[in-house]
Amino acid sequence: MPTSTPNRWLIILCAMAFLLGGLLGVGLTLLVRPAATTSRPAAAAPITSPSAGLVIPASCRQAVDKAQQASSTAEDALQALRRLDTARLQRLLDQLQDAQHELDTLAQQCRDQTGTPTR
Structure with a gap:
């Protein structure tokens, strides 16, 4: 039985790393890809920059906010892992x-509203 504990923690650590990587990847992808201005209707309360002519749909902002929250949650999870607070x-x-x-x-809604193709 002593070998099952390290294996369990390794699985938990790998799962956390996978989730964190996925969340950060989607968040960074949304930040890096420019929002294309199209004739498609934007979501409610988009951010508009008149000088740049850039419209950022609400779903894109919400996705970035959710990614930031997830990043904070992942940091908390790492602390819980260090303390072995299962x-x-x-x-x-x-x-x-x-x-x-x-x-x-949210990321799919953002892609749909900005005309960004799905991979």
């Missing part, structure tokens, strides 16, 4: 999974 770590991992689904939805 109950808190499980709750935080569940939150990260929920955030991943929300972020995927």
Whole structure:
């Protein structure tokens, strides 16, 4: 049984790294890709920069906010892992999974509203 504990922690650590990487990847992709100005209707309350002619749909802003929240949650999860607080770590991992689904939805809405093609 002594070998099962390190394996469990390795799996948890790998899962956290995978989730964090996915969240940060989507967040950074949204930040790097320019929002194309198209004739498609933008989401409610878009940010408009008159000098640049840039319109950022609300779903894009929400996706970036969600990615930042997920990053903070991942940092909390790493601290819980360091303290071996498995109950808190499980709750935080569940939150990260929920955030991943929300972020995927928001990212797709952002792509649809900006005309950015899906890979």
